Amino acid sequence: xxxxxxxxxxxxxxxxxxxxxxxxxxxxxxxxxxxxxxxxxxxxxxxxxxxxxxxxxxxxxxxxxxxxxxxxxxxxxxxxxxxxxxxxxxxxxxxxxxxxxxxxxxxxxxxxxxxxxxxxxxxxxxxxxxxxxxxxxxxxxxxxxxxxxxxxxxxxxxxxxxxxxxxxxxxxxxxxxxxxxxxxxxxxxxxxxxxxxxxxxxxxxxxxxxxxxxxxxxxxxxxxxxxxxxxxxxxxxxxxxxxxxxxxxxxxxxxxxxxxxxxxxxxxxxxxxxxxxxxxxxxxxxxxxxxxxxxxxxxxxxxxxxxxxxxxxxxxxxxxxxxxxxxxxxxxxxxxxxxxxxxxxxxxxxxxxxxxxxxxxxxxxxxxxxxxxxxxxxxxxxxxxxxxxxxxxxxxxxxxxxxxxxxxxxxxxxxxxxxxxxxxxxxxxxxxxxxxxxxxxxxxxxxxxxxxxxxxxxxxxxxxxxxxxxxxxxxxxxxxxxxxxxxxxxxxxxxxxxxxxxxxxxxxxxxxxxxxxxxxxxxxxxxxxxxxxxxxxxxxxxxxxxxxxxxxxxxxxxxxxxxxxxxxxxxxxxxxxxxxxxxxxxxxxxxxxxxxxxxxxxxxxxxxxxxxxxxxxxxxxxxxxxxxxxxxxxxxxxxxxxxxxxxxxxxxxxxxxxx
Numbered sequence: 002x003x004x005x006x007x008x009x010x011x012x013x014x015x016x017x018x019x020x021x022x023x024x025x026x027x028x029x030x031x032x033x034x035x036x037x038x039x040x041x042x043x044x045x046x047x048x049x050x051x052x053x054x055x056x057x058x059x060x061x062x063x064x065x066x067x068x069x070x071x072x073x074x075x076x077x078x079x080x081x082x083x084x085x086x087x088x089x090x091x092x093x094x095x096x097x098x099x100x101x102x103x104x105x106x107x108x109x110x111x112x113x114x115x116x117x118x119x120x121x122x123x124x125x126x127x128x129x130x131x132x133x134x135x136x137x138x139x140x141x142x143x144x145x146x147x148x149x150x151x152x153x154x155x156x157x158x159x160x161x162x163x164x165x166x167x168x169x170x171x172x173x174x175x176x177x178x179x180x181x182x183x184x185x186x187x188x189x190x191x192x193x194x195x196x197x198x199x200x201x202x203x204x205x206x207x208x209x210x211x212x213x214x215x216x217x218x219x220x221x222x223x224x225x226x227x228x229x230x231x232x233x234x235x236x237x238x239x240x241x242x243x244x245x246x247x248x249x250x251x252x253x254x255x256x257x258x259x260x261x262x263x264x265x266x267x268x269x270x271x272x273x274x275x276x277x278x279x280x281x282x283x284x285x286x287x288x289x290x291x292x293x294x295x296x297x298x299x300x301x302x303x304x305x306x307x308x309x310x311x312x313x314x315x316x317x318x319x320x321x322x323x324x325x326x327x328x329x330x331x332x333x334x335x336x337x338x339x340x341x342x343x344x345x346x347x348x349x350x351x352x353x354x355x356x357x358x359x360x361x362x363x364x365x366x367x368x369x370x371x372x373x374x375x376x377x378x379x380x381x382x383x384x385x386x387x388x389x390x391x392x393x394x395x396x397x398x399x400x401x402x403x404x405x406x407x408x409x410x411x412x413x414x415x416x417x418x419x420x421x422x423x424x425x426x427x428x429x430x431x432x433x434x435x436x437x438x439x440x441x442x443x444x445x446x447x448x449x450x451x452x453x454x455x456x457x458x459x460x461x462x463x464x465x466x467x468x469x470x471x472x473x474x475x476x477x478x479x480x481x482x483x484x485x486x487x488x489x490x491x492x493x494x495x496x497x498x499x500x501x502x503x504x505x506x507x508x509x510x511x512x513x514x515x516x517x518x519x520x521x522x523x524x525x526x527x528x529x530x531x532x533x534x535x536x537x538x539x540x541x542x543x544x545x546x547x548x549x550x551x552x553x554x555x556x557x558x559x560x561x562x563x564x565x566x567x568x569x570x571x572x573x574x575x576x577x578x579x580x581x582x583x584x585x586x587x588x589x590x591x592x593x594x595x596x597x598x599x600x601x602x603x604x605x606x607x608x609x610x611x612x613x614x615x616x617x618x619x620x621x622x623x624x625x626x627x628x629x630x631x632x633x634x635x636x637x638x639x640x641x642x643x644x645x646x647x648x649x650x651x652x653x654x655x656x657x658x659x660x
Contacts, residue, residue: 029046056219057220059074059232094313134364144227151179157400167205167206214269305434327503330523331527333527345516358497363417365419410450416449437452456469461637464635472602474506490572494572535585537568539589554650595650
C-alpha cells in the first residue's frame with residue numbers, strides 16, 4: 002500500500018498536484034486513440050511514470066532549466082507549454098517547435114526553460130553541466146534538473162557528465178527514471194549493481210532513491226535537494242523507481258514483460274493511488290473529479306483538433322539551408338597599423354587573450370589548460386589573469402566538455418573547448434555533429450562554441466597524434482570549419498570564430514606553432530570566415546591548398562621560380578571561397594588540389610567535384626588531387642615523409658603542367 006505524507010501542504014496544493022497528474026495521463030489516452038485511428042504515427046508513452054515528471058517539475062523554480070526525455074510529457078504540461086503547440090510539434094506542423102524538422106520532445110525552448118533530448122541517449126546530461134556552470138559563474142542560486150533512463154546509465158555520457166559535475170561542484174540533479182526496461186532489455190542485463198543510486202558513491206556525491214510513483218515523495222525530495230544545492234552547489238543523484246506500463250514506443254509492444262509485473266505495478270499507478278488518497282482525505286469527491294475530467298477532456302479535444310488544422314511545412318530549400326546556422330553577418334574588423342613579429346602559437350594565444358577580455362562571458366575548457374598552460378602552453382598564465390572559473394581544467398572527457406560548451410551557450414555564455422590533440426575529438430564526435438551542428442536547425446537555438454583542434458603531422462607523433470581529420474566535419478551541415486596557415490590569419494580567424502554565434506571547428510597546425518613567425522597586428526581585428534587568399538599570381542595552373550600544404554607549395558614554388566603557378570590558401574573550409582576558386586580556374590585552366598589529409602574522400606574531393614560540375618568549360622586538363630597515402634599515419638620519419646602528400650607534389654605538378 003502506497004503511503005502519502007502531505008506534510009504541510011494544504012488541500013488546494015494537493016488538488017493541483019492531482020490535476021497536474023491527470024492532465025498528461027488524459028493526453029496520453031487521447032494519443033493512444035489517435036494512434037489506433039491512424040491519425041498519428043508514433044508515440045512514446047509515459048503512462049505509469051507521471052509522478053516523476055510532475056513532482057520534480059513543480060519542485061523546481063520556473064527560472065531553472067529542466068532537461069527531460071521522451072517519456073516526460075508531464076514536464077511540458079507542468080511548465081504550461083500549450084498543448085496545441087505540443088500537438089503541432091508531434092505532428093510535424095510548421096507551428097511546432099521544430100517546424101516539422103524533428104519529432105516528439107527532441108527540441109528545446111528558452112521560454113519555458115526546457116531543453117529536450119536527442120535520440121542518442123545521454124548527451125543531454127553534459128548540457129545540464131554547462132547550464133549549471135553558467136549559473137555558478139554568474140553567482141545565481143539556481144539548480145538544474147536533468148532526466149535519464151536506467152539504460153542510458155550504461156553510456157559513457159552518463160559517467161562523464163556526473164563526474165564533471167562532481168569535480169566542479171555543479172548544482173545539477175541527475176534524475177534516473179528506473180522503469181525496469183531499456184526497450185526490451187531488463188535491468189539485470191543493463192547493470193550489475195543492486196541499485197543505480199549506489200553509483201553515486203563512486204563519484205563522491207549524494208545518492209537518494211525514491212518511490213517514483215509517489216508524487217508527494219518525488220516532489221518533496223526534489224524540492225529539498227534543489228533548495229539545498231542552490232545554497233551549497235553540488236550534484237545529487239536521484240533514482241526514481243517506477244515501471245513502464247506501455248511499450249518503449251507503441252509499435253514495440255510489451256510481450257517481453259511478465260504479466261505478473263503488470264499486475265504488481267498496476268496497484269501502484271501514480272494517478273489512481275493519489276486519487277484514492279484524496280478521496281480518503283475528503284479532498285476529492287465524485288462530483289469534483291467528474292467536473293475536472295470533463296473540463297480537461299474538452300480542453301484536450303479542442304487543442305488537439307485545432308493542431309490538426311495547422312499548416313504543414315512547405316518545402317523551401319533556401320529556408321532549410323539558411324536555418325542550418327544562427328542568423329549572423331560577420332562585420333570584418335580591420336587591423337591596426339602597429340604590428341610585431343609573432344609566432345603562430347603566440348598569435349593564437351593573443352587571440353584567446355583578447356577574446357577573454359572582450360567577452361566576460363567566455364569560458365575556456367580543456368585538459369591541462371589552467372596552471373599548466375595546455376599541452377602546447379597556449380594558455381600559459383591565463384588562469385592567473387582570468388581566474389580558474391573561466392579557464393577550466395577538465396577531466397579527460399571530450400564528450401562531456403563539448404556538451405558543457407553547448408550548455409554554456411544555451412545559458413548565455415560563450416565557450417572555447419580545446420582538444421589536446423585533434424585526434425581526440427573522436428571521443429566528442431557525437432556532441433559536435435549531432436548537438437552543436439543540428440541545434441539551430443532543429444529548434445532555433447545558437448551553439449556559440451569554438452572547438453580548437455591542434456592538428457597535423459610532421460612531428461613523428463604517429464597514428465593517434467598526427468591525423469588531419471578536417472573532412473570529418475566539412476561534410477556536416479551546421480558547422481563552420483577554419484584552418485589558418487599564417488600567424489596573421491590564425492589570430493584574425495580565431496577572433497572571428499569566437500565572435501560568431503555558430504559552432505566553429507578551428508584547426509591549428511602543431512608543426513607551425515613554433516616553426517613559423519610573421520607580422521601580426523596588435524589588438525583586435527578579424528579575418529573573414531569563408532574568404533580565401535591568393536598568395537601568388539600565375540597563369541599556367543593553380544594550386545589550391547590550406548594549412549601546412551600552403552607552406553609545402555610556397556617552398557616548391559620558390560624552387561621553381563620559372564613556373565607561372567597561382568597559389569590559393571583557402572583559409573576556411575566550411576564555407577569555402579567558391580568565387581575565388583572559379584576565377585582561378587578561368588584564369589589558369591589547370592587545377593591541382595593539395596592537402597595533408599589522406600587522398601581518399603579528403604576535402605579536396607569536394608573541391609574537385611565542384612570544379613568539375615561548375616567550371617568544366619574552363620578546364621584544359623583533369624583536376625588533379627595530391628593528398629597523403631590512404632593509410633594511418635606512421636611514426637617513423639622516413640615512413641611519415643613518404644606518407645605525406647608533399648612527397649608527391651612535384652610529380653603531380655609535372656603531370657599537370659605537361660598535360
